[in-house]
Amino acid sequence: GQQVMQIPQYQHVQEGEDFTTYCNSSTTLSNIQWYKQRPGGHPVFLIQLVKSGEVKKQKRLTFQFGEAKKNSSLHITATQTTDVGTYFCAGPTNFGNEKLTFGTGTRLTIIP
Amino acid sequence: DVKVTQSSRYLVKRTGEKVFLECVQDMDHENMFWYRQDPGLGLRLIYFSYDVKMKEKGDIPEGYSVSREKKERFSLILESASTNQTSMYLCASSLLTEQETQYFGPGTRLLVL
Numbered sequence: 001g002q003q004v005m006q007i008p009q010y011q012h013v014q015e016g017e018d019f020t021t022y023c024n025s026s027t028t029l030s031n032i033q034w035y036k037q038r039p040g041g042h043p044v045f046l047i048q049l050v051k052s053g054e055v056k057k058q059k060r061l062t063f064q065f066g067e068a069k070k071n072s073s074l075h076i077t078a079t080q081t082t083d084v085g086t087y088f089c090a091g092p093t094n095f096g097n098e099k100l101t102f103g104t105g106t107r108l109t110i111i112p
Numbered sequence: 113d114v115k116v117t118q119s120s121r122y123l124v125k126r127t128g129e130k131v132f133l134e135c136v137q138d139m140d141h142e143n144m145f146w147y148r149q150d151p152g153l154g155l156r157l158i159y160f161s162y163d164v165k166m167k168e169k170g171d172i173p174e175g176y177s178v179s180r181e182k183k184e185r186f187s188l189i190l191e192s193a194s195t196n197q198t199s200m201y202l203c204a205s206s207l208l209t210e211q212e213t214q215y216f217g218p219g220t221r222l223l224v225l
């Protein structure tokens with residue numbers, strides 16, 4: 001079945017440093033979504049990328065969708081303590097658009 | 113603003129008990145989902161429903177069942193709880209036509225003793 005892997009599983013960065021998480025799918029995706037889960041919270045939708053090679057920005061966050069539509073990345077510039085949380089990527093499964101396969105997530109902690 | 117609520121934030125049950133987890137969404141979404149979240153494993157889909165009385169198995173349906181009698185409500189049932197079902201359970205919903213963006217409830221942390 002479809003697999004979506006994320007690396008790294010954990011990342012500790014000094015406040016102000018940059019952070020990147022990578023997402024790789026075993027199959028081509030029609031789109032990819034990113035979610036953020038704060039500690040003790042639930043996943044919240046951040047963004048969706050649809051086009052091959054697409055790049056979208058949200059303030060200090062930059063999202064990329066690979067040319068082959070099998071990988072994606074999230075880059076945070078100059079991290080802040082509010083960036084703490086687990087970041088998940090997700091893509092539609094092979095069997096229909098209703099279901100998403102979530103990546104394993106990257107937990108980001110910030111050292112003040 | 114989409115609101116997805118879950119009946120309990122924390123539950124403690126004993127092995128063999130029948131457990132009901134309820135999820136309600138107020139945005140008339142067609143699709144509803146139940147996931148469990150475990151450290152290092154991410155979110156794994158247990159069951160989903162795309163319409164009233166319709167359900168489909170996800171990746172890990174064993175030991176679970178679901179019920180969707182009304183559009184806004186999706187229940188997850190653990191017929192006989194076991195310790196390996198201790199986990200965080202997350203409900204989500206989405207519109208049929210919104211390219212699968214999912215809205216999550218706050219989660220229920222279940223401990224089975």
